[in-house]
Amino acid sequence: MIFSEALNDLSEVLFPPRCLGCAEILHPFNRQIFCPACNDKIKFITGSLCLTCGTTFSDSPAQSHLCGDCLENKKYFSHARAVFCYETFMLNAIHQFKYKRNISIGETLASFMADFSFPDIDFADYSLIIPVPLHIKRLRERGFNQSLILANALKKRRRIPVNFSLLKRRKFTLTQTGSNRKERKQNIQGAFEVRDKKMAAGKNIILIDDVYTTGATINECAKTLVKAGAGKVAVLTLARVVHH
Ligand SMILES: [Zn+2]
Numbered sequence: 001m002i003f004s005e006a007l008n009d010l011s012e013v014l015f016p017p018r019c020l021g022c023a024e025i026l027h028p029f030n031r032q033i034f035c036p037a038c039n040d041k042i043k044f045i046t047g048s049l050c051l052t053c054g055t056t057f058s059d060s061p062a063q064s065h066l067c068g069d070c071l072e073n074k075k076y077f078s079h080a081r082a083v084f085c086y087e088t089f090m091l092n093a094i095h096q097f098k099y100k101r102n103i104s105i106g107e108t109l110a111s112f113m114a115d116f117s118f119p120d121i122d123f124a125d126y127s128l129i130i131p132v133p134l135h136i137k138r139l140r141e142r143g144f145n146q147s148l149i150l151a152n153a154l155k156k157r158r159r160i161p162v163n164f165s166l167l168k169r170r171k172f173t174l175t176q177t178g179s180n181r182k183e184r185k186q187n188i189q190g191a192f193e194v195r196d197k198k199m200a201a202g203k204n205i206i207l208i209d210d211v212y213t214t215g216a217t218i219n220e221c222a223k224t225l226v227k228a229g230a231g232k233v234a235v236l237t238l239a240r241v242v243h244h
């Protein structure tokens with residue numbers, strides 16, 4: 001065992017990790033982020049979904065169909081699918097990962113995503129994974145791109161290469177939290193560009209992001225890729241805002 005690993009293990013004993021749901025002390029070394037009780041309460045996205053954006057329908061029959069948003073607004077991706085509902089302690093877990101730089105939480109969340117079976121996605125159809133890029137200013141401020149960590153876990157599991165520089169964010173946008181659907185859509189227009197159109201041409205691409213909120217950012221990315229000649233674009237996110 002190398003010295004830094006030993007130090008790491010020592011700190012896990014002295015400061016054991018706590019469950020992100022209820023703060024109960026977790027068994028060290030297990031690389032878990034939730035206690036078994038909270039783990040059972042995680043809400044995975046299941047049931048009948050919008051065929052395109054993957055929003056859940058709580059009151060509809062088992063058959064899936066399109067939601068109002070997808071009927072009204074053109075989507076440039078074929079499917080968007082998520083692992084978790086973005087609520088309760090999943091909000092906290094993703095916040096710790098994204099804003100508190102807790103990479104080990106991120107890696108655990110990423111493994112949930114890599115292992116999740118997305119019934120509508122045939123991974124054999126895709127030849128490239130692209131994480132939603134951050135603007136260079138945001139990347140410097142945060143120190144890492146959370147979507148790249150998710151993309152890398154998926155790459156390992158599904159054996160599809162990741163390209164994190166093909167899609168570039170050229171426009172700096174302020175955080176979208178709090179703005180409505182229309183504002184988000186306007187803010188994000190023209191924010192991305194494809195660096196090498198030949199690289200994108202004809203490729204079926206999986207776009208990765210942490211959270212699907214209104215879909216404005218992800219749809220703008222998909223639009224940019226499709227206009228650059230990409231084949232179909234599917235979207236996978238860790239979590240999704242669901243409306244009850
Ligand atoms: Zn717990």
Ligand SMILES: [Zn+2]
Binds near residue numbers: 050051054068069071
């Ligand atoms: Zn929809």
